[in-house]
Amino acid sequence: MKTIKDVGIAGWGVYFPKYRIKCSNIGKVWGFPPQYSDGLRVYEKTVANIDEDAITMGWEAARYAVARAKIDPKEIEAIYVGTESKPYAVKPSITVIAEALGITPKTLGADLEFACRAASEAMEASIGLISSGMIKYSLIIGSDTAQASPGDVLEFTASSGAAAFILSLRDKNAAAYFEGSYSYITDTPDFWRRSLAKYPMHGEQFTGDPAYFAHIISAVKGLMGELGLKPSDFDYVVFHQPNGRFPLKVAARLGFPKEKVLPGLITPMIGNTYNGSALIGLAAVLEVANPGQRILLVPFGSGAGSDAYSIIVEEGVKEKIHLAPTVKELLEDKEYVDYTYYSKYRGLISKFNF
Amino acid sequence: MKISVPRVWREIKSHYLLEASVCMKCGKIHYPPRTICDNCKNHKLIKRKLSGEGEILTYTVQYVVLEGYREYAPIIFAIVKLKEGVNVLAPLTDVKPENVRVGMKVTAVLRKIAEDEDLGLIKYGIKFKPMKEFRSEENVTYESGKRTRKNS
Amino acid sequence: MSKIYIVGVGITKIGRFFGKGLRELFAEAASKALEEIGNENVQALIVGNMTSSSLGEQDNLGALLADHAGLGKIPAFKVEAACGSGGVAVYTGYSLIASGLFDVVMVGGVEKQTEYPTRIVSKALAQAADAEYELFYGISFTGLNALIMRLYMNTYNVSRDEMSVWPVLMHKNASKNPYAQLRFEVTKDQVAKSMVIADPIRLLDSSPIGDGAAALILASEKVARKLSDTPIEIAGVGMATDHIYVAYRENLLSLEATVLSAKEAYRMAKTEPKDIDVAEVHDAFTVLGFINMEDLGFSERGKTPKLMDEGRFWPGDKPTVNPSGGLKARGHPVGATGVYQVAEVAMQLRGDFPGIKVEGDVGLAQSIGGLGTTVTTIVLKR
Numbered sequence: 001m002k003t004i005k006d007v008g009i010a011g012w013g014v015y016f017p018k019y020r021i022k023c024s025n026i027g028k029v030w031g032f033p034p035q036y037s038d039g040l041r042v043y044e045k046t047v048a049n050i051d052e053d054a055i056t057m058g059w060e061a062a063r064y065a066v067a068r069a070k071i072d073p074k075e076i077e078a079i080y081v082g083t084e085s086k087p088y089a090v091k092p093s094i095t096v097i098a099e100a101l102g103i104t105p106k107t108l109g110a111d112l113e114f115a116c117r118a119a120s121e122a123m124e125a126s127i128g129l130i131s132s133g134m135i136k137y138s139l140i141i142g143s144d145t146a147q148a149s150p151g152d153v154l155e156f157t158a159s160s161g162a163a164a165f166i167l168s169l170r171d172k173n174a175a176a177y178f179e180g181s182y183s184y185i186t187d188t189p190d191f192w193r194r195s196l197a198k199y200p201m202h203g204e205q206f207t208g209d210p211a212y213f214a215h216i217i218s219a220v221k222g223l224m225g226e227l228g229l230k231p232s233d234f235d236y237v238v239f240h241q242p243n244g245r246f247p248l249k250v251a252a253r254l255g256f257p258k259e260k261v262l263p264g265l266i267t268p269m270i271g272n273t274y275n276g277s278a279l280i281g282l283a284a285v286l287e288v289a290n291p292g293q294r295i296l297l298v299p300f301g302s303g304a305g306s307d308a309y310s311i312i313v314e315e316g317v318k319e320k321i322h323l324a325p326t327v328k329e330l331l332e333d334k335e336y337v338d339y340t341y342y343s344k345y346r347g348l349i350s351k352f353n354f
Numbered sequence: 355m356k357i358s359v360p361r362v363w364r365e366i367k368s369h370y371l372l373e374a375s376v377c378m379k380c381g382k383i384h385y386p387p388r389t390i391c392d393n394c395k396n397h398k399l400i401k402r403k404l405s406g407e408g409e410i411l412t413y414t415v416q417y418v419v420l421e422g423y424r425e426y427a428p429i430i431f432a433i434v435k436l437k438e439g440v441n442v443l444a445p446l447t448d449v450k451p452e453n454v455r456v457g458m459k460v461t462a463v464l465r466k467i468a469e470d471e472d473l474g475l476i477k478y479g480i481k482f483k484p485m486k487e488f489r490s491e492e493n494v495t496y497e498s499g500k501r502t503r504k505n506s
Numbered sequence: 507m508s509k510i511y512i513v514g515v516g517i518t519k520i521g522r523f524f525g526k527g528l529r530e531l532f533a534e535a536a537s538k539a540l541e542e543i544g545n546e547n548v549q550a551l552i553v554g555n556m557t558s559s560s561l562g563e564q565d566n567l568g569a570l571l572a573d574h575a576g577l578g579k580i581p582a583f584k585v586e587a588a589c590g591s592g593g594v595a596v597y598t599g600y601s602l603i604a605s606g607l608f609d610v611v612m613v614g615g616v617e618k619q620t621e622y623p624t625r626i627v628s629k630a631l632a633q634a635a636d637a638e639y640e641l642f643y644g645i646s647f648t649g650l651n652a653l654i655m656r657l658y659m660n661t662y663n664v665s666r667d668e669m670s671v672w673p674v675l676m677h678k679n680a681s682k683n684p685y686a687q688l689r690f691e692v693t694k695d696q697v698a699k700s701m702v703i704a705d706p707i708r709l710l711d712s713s714p715i716g717d718g719a720a721a722l723i724l725a726s727e728k729v730a731r732k733l734s735d736t737p738i739e740i741a742g743v744g745m746a747t748d749h750i751y752v753a754y755r756e757n758l759l760s761l762e763a764t765v766l767s768a769k770e771a772y773r774m775a776k777t778e779p780k781d782i783d784v785a786e787v788h789d790a791f792t793v794l795g796f797i798n799m800e801d802l803g804f805s806e807r808g809k810t811p812k813l814m815d816e817g818r819f820w821p822g823d824k825p826t827v828n829p830s831g832g833l834k835a836r837g838h839p840v841g842a843t844g845v846y847q848v849a850e851v852a853m854q855l856r857g858d859f860p861g862i863k864v865e866g867d868v869g870l871a872q873s874i875g876g877l878g879t880t881v882t883t884i885v886l887k888r
Contacts, residue, residue: 420644
């Protein structure tokens with residue numbers, strides 16, 4: 001899909017909590033074989049503090065996006081949050097974040113759900129809204145305090161984090177712009193969470209070939225077909241990263257060398273932030289890419305679906321990098337907690353009733 | 355229902371945005387906001403967001419906490435002097451009690467203040483966390499999954 | 507203006523009385539006071555109380571207590587200024603007689619703080635602070651005072667050990683007071699090692715939670731001598747308020763409301779700090795005890811801990827401070843405390859206080875609501 005007018009990225013922001021738990025700790029508590037998590041290529045994950053949730057993290061990432069976009073928050077006319085860990089099942093997260101940024105009230109938006117790719121759908125919708133001329137700026141946020149049942153293999157990777165992007169028409173302020181996108185979805189139940197369930201269920205091996213690989217590969221091939229591009233036309237490729245292995249595997253199948261994947265592969269250090277996953281990877285790449293280079297961004301969400309975007313980096317990117325904390329700076333600001341504090345912070349042990 | 359909906363709602367801007375009231379006649383900044391200037395008794399005041407950046411004047415680590423805040427114990431409270439010269443009382447977050455110092459530079463972030471258990475409202479507001487001033491080194495990379503130095 | 511006197515007092519012991527409610531406690535204190543005036547009638551009742559509504563589900567307190575104390579269908583109402591309700595009740599009783607509307611009124615104070623576990627009582631007491639911008643965050647009253655204690659110690663370079671002299675003196679005095687809640691002595695070491703509540707405030711820096719009731723009979727000059735042989739004159743009264751949001755104040759190491767109310771009380775009574783023989787000051791926490799002494803003009807800013815360590819203000823000195831044991835050890839049934847203080851000073855000047863006796867003609871009582879948000883200062887003369 002291409003737009004009549006080019007849409008660009010005016011600003012981006014990333015936030016993930018400073019607390020970390022080593023995956024080996026989790027494995028030890030639940031009796032996994034030693035070095036099990038090394039096989040997933042994830043070494044530690046972020047742990048949200050007890051007073052954080054998808055709303056507070058989304059706000060902080062958005063605050064940094066506003067700083068990089070160098071606009072008055074009031075100019076933002078749309079705000080979306082893609083999340084699968086909404087603090088309220090019914091009550092929008094966007095309104096709290098919008099008020100806390102000073103955006104309201106002439107605003108449109110909603111909380112979206114499509115597992116880990118909801119934020120990406122927000123990105124697509126925003127591209128449409130902006131290129132049609134309906135609005136000038138849109139703020140999209142991917143934010144999750146990912147859930148996993150204690151003892152489930154998912155617990156090694158389910159972590160907390162957020163990424164935010166402010167989109168606008170491509171102008172000289174832009175850090176990058178969208179060359180085109182392609183979306184591919186089917187009803188493939190590889191991972192889900194029933195409405196009153198605390199933790200999700202997943203199909204283990206089924207989450208691989210029929211879900212992650214099938215949809216990502218189809219979306220990427222679809223995009224390259226439409227735009228007439230080959231793997232060698234891309235300088236960086238950022239996939240949805242549920243662990244540190246899948247992105248390298250799908251890259252190999254598609255014909256991308258691993259050197260193009262590693263700069264945007266952040267999950268080994270922070271775990272899978274669900275809606276933050278691919279977008280945090282994109283932010284990490286924007287912090288090292290040069291104007292003129294081409295990035296392939298491929299978020300994936302269980303259920304299942306994938307989007308593929310071709311993004312060209314612009315001149316405006318370099319001076320924006322240090323207007324807010326970078327992914328690298330956030331990676332370095334860390335403090336370890338053990339399983340007991342992780343359980344308390346993440347509500348695995350009782351919060352109330354005492 | 356223990357947390358009042360209208361009370362939380364009407365104070366959203368003063369809590370989320372640290373919105374103060376400024377007297378249009380004498381310029382005095384009031385936080386918490388008010389409708390009558392405490393310096394010159396003028397009734398025309400406008401709203402202004404405060405910066406959220408400041409330093410700690412004094413603090414306490416409160417171990418015995420109130421009903422409704424049990425899960426946050428111990429709570430560190432501080433009086434922070436903001437850049438504008440206005441003082442604000444608020445909790446600190448993301449910092450260990452033993453690392454808090456008078457004079458420490460802090461910045462305001464949006465966090466959960468309390469929850470009305472499982473069914474009631476979640477009260478959001480600001481807390482202060484230590485302001486980090488650092489730039490990561492250029493030749494440090496995380497591509498291998500661990501912190502390594504690139505060969506220049 | 508004609509003079510106003512205290513002609514009768516009645517106080518209960520302070521403690522945890524699960525078996526007595528507001529009405530029983532108050533009736534006890536009221537009858538003792540009435541006995542002192544030969545059971546003559548009083549024309550009105552003013553009651554100081556903070557938590558009858560939040561912890562006792564009881565409003566309309568004045569009428570309830572007038573009824574249960576056998577006072578008849580007289581004008582009766584409650585006044586509230588958080589933990590300073592007692593002082594405000596005395597101030598109000600004084601003003602009712604000064605206005606000429608009444609000749610004899612009863613001023614009472616009563617508090618029940620033991621109806622719930624600590625975490626719920628703490629929340630009720632924290633309502634003395636700014637509900638929307640202080641209590642909103644879950645700060646307790648102790649937390650608020652702890653902010654001031656750290657600032658005091660840092661600014662004046664006072665050590666933990668030096669601060670601890672206040673509770674030591676209070677407990678020593680209370681050990682002689684049959685009405686006190688905590689009658690055991692403590693050492694500085696015990697104070698410093700007691701459980702931390704809100705750093706740096708420790709358990710032995712804080713006044714205890716307890717129940718109690720106190721009553722005074724106030725009379726105009728016209729009738730005072732008919733009711734008592736030893737009437738004590740209320741020579742001066744002053745009250746002032748301050749910004750409730752503590753961080754908004756310019757000077758966090760002085761309670762301006764104390765300074766203002768004391769100035770007015772001294773002026774009215776034609777006295778100065780150096781004339782005061784005995785003072786009952788509002789030491790809800792150690793740090794407040796020291797700040798009060800400085801605000802009332804008894805010592806220089808920041809120097810009180812060292813002075814007290816050297817022996818100033820102990821029994822035998824002028825002024826002797828808190829011979830009752832103060833809020834720290836005599837106890838602090840919040841809304842009643844201000845009435846206790848005036849009753850104790852009156853007894854000192856009459857010569858019949860049952861604990862440590864102080865020789866003298868002029869006494870002072872200071873009652874604080876919140877963190878210096880409402881302060882009442884009363885000067886009494888023999």
